[in-house]
Amino acid sequence: MTSIDDVARASGVSTATVSRALRGLPNVSPATRETVLATAEELGYVASSSASGLATGRTLAMGVVVPNVSRWFYSTVLEGIDSELRRVGYDTILFNLGLKGEDRERVFHRSILRKRTDAVIALCLDFTPSEREQLASLGHPTIVVGGPVTGLRHLGIDELAVARTATEHLIALGHRAIGHLGGATEHGLNKRVPERRRRGYELAMAAARLAVRPEWEESGEFTIASGREVALRMLRRTPRPTALFAASDEMAIGAILAARELGIDVPGELSVIGIDDHPLAATFGLTTIAQDAFGQGCLAARLMLDELAGSPPHAGSGRYPTALIERSSTSAR
Amino acid sequence: MTSIDDVARASGVSTATVSRALRGLPNVSPATRETVLATAEELGYVASSSASGLATGRTLAMGVVVPNVSRWFYSTVLEGIDSELRRVGYDTILFNLGLKGEDRERVFHRSILRKRTDAVIALCLDFTPSEREQLASLGHPTIVVGGPVTGLRHLGIDELAVARTATEHLIALGHRAIGHLGGATEHGLNKRVPERRRRGYELAMAAARLAVRPEWEESGEFTIASGREVALRMLRRTPRPTALFAASDEMAIGAILAARELGIDVPGELSVIGIDDHPLAATFGLTTIAQDAFGQGCLAARLMLDELAGSPPHAGSGRYPTALIERSSTSAR
DNA sequence: CTGAAAGCGCTAACAG
């Protein structure tokens, strides 16, 4: 492998100059810089990240902790993060905890702390106190994207408000019998997200003096399959709600599928609203509250990068905007 | 940050001994090892990956190049890779090219070559000659998971055989009017996968002396939305096929949705078969040829790891097994 | 504007 010395020798300057020239630092004459750049290119030289990492104390890598990478939200945030990092030459180191969470200890105790990353972004996880502490004591910038986590800075949408807006939309359409398809607590994910969405629903219902019927509240996983299953159960009961607020688009799509199977017309007999604006939402004509997962990833990365660059840490938690998108799954009662 | 010297000093031995003890190397007395382990733990010591990387020439990180992380196949293979790597303390460095491919140059020219990884796994990509060359000249183990790529070792299912099996299954059920929902060439993905699946279909049809009607062959993206759209178009034509082989489960699910919308009974009036065994396949009762993406990821990682450990490179390309799973979307004609 | 030299923290012979 060609090293900085090779480049120095080949271009007739010192390694210090090569280093400066290649990194675009000042105090290098244009001529010299050009020569160095050219020979580096010619020799196919690439700096060793280990060596420069050792010398600078910077790894130029960001750790991203995810519960999994197969759900829309996580994969999309991850793509946002990576695109932002890539742009400035930072690498993304993935720490996939796995839904089962078996790898958690390994991740928290060894790898992240392996001083491999300059900062860490965690997606919507539910940390144990010890994990939280480990993260906090890492000594480098950290942020959680998604649900709020006690003791850690976070960035995300206003879960409560979003759920409320969704429910209020149904109410405004004249619905009074409104059910909720909520998220159950899944291991390793953030409990607070489904909780707050449910709470937002309840608040909106209470504010409109509408009864929340226990048999119209169901919990499942944030997936199409689970949404369908749970909706099937709820929609078979009599009386059934005329509208459904699902805690995620995937669940909402599941509900639409369930309704179709039961011969219930959407939105004629049942209005459905979700949260996310999942790529499939349009296909199903789903009305939803859109959240920009990719953008949230970009922003989180940006924040970490700025902080690493010396900006004072943005205190407190960031709120990311959302938008109601009306499609054909909701209609006036 | 506490360094190896701190641990050495605190436990009253040399740094060399600490290094040996911590890495589980021989030639350390049990007593010494225990002391060192204890003080390291107490001090919260974690070796600097930059330093050890520089000293050993090993980064303990694997590069994974993906076109995106939102499609089932990629995210699942990625999870497989990460789980295998995590187990042995290797890190996953993600290189997301982005569907648009704008980041490609950056990735290929800078980051991967940034000597940050010990090996590279690329998922089903379509490389330019120059990229292929860069990969090959990296000097470290490389493998492609998914479609075959000229000049690079690869691991994946037998695309041709799978497509053939799927088509033959429909033929065996008595279908003669069989359409194909194929994948179009999407930028940055591997062209050869949809091509081979189509070819397998054509071969199976030819072998059964069945006509392949151009109006029963459509191409789209490997997504539910696209599958639905394309199927809608095909199924509206008269005469329409009695069975459909879709190049992926997502397309197949799209076709099922399209059929439902058109009031065409599946499998009564239309049989549908896909490839993948996507998590949603069961929900839609989709008959499919299952491929184990997670397992392919694990295997690819294992191969790279073995090679890094000194095993002679497994020559040639690996074939991963598949299995026909019959559900309720196909029936005899 | 450029070069010399001292590390960054760890590993790997080589002695002992």
Next chain:
DNA sequence: CTGTTAGCGCTTTCAG
């Protein structure tokens, strides 16, 4: 079994 001693390849003062 353990310690000493060179580096690994780069960055960064500090001189010049």
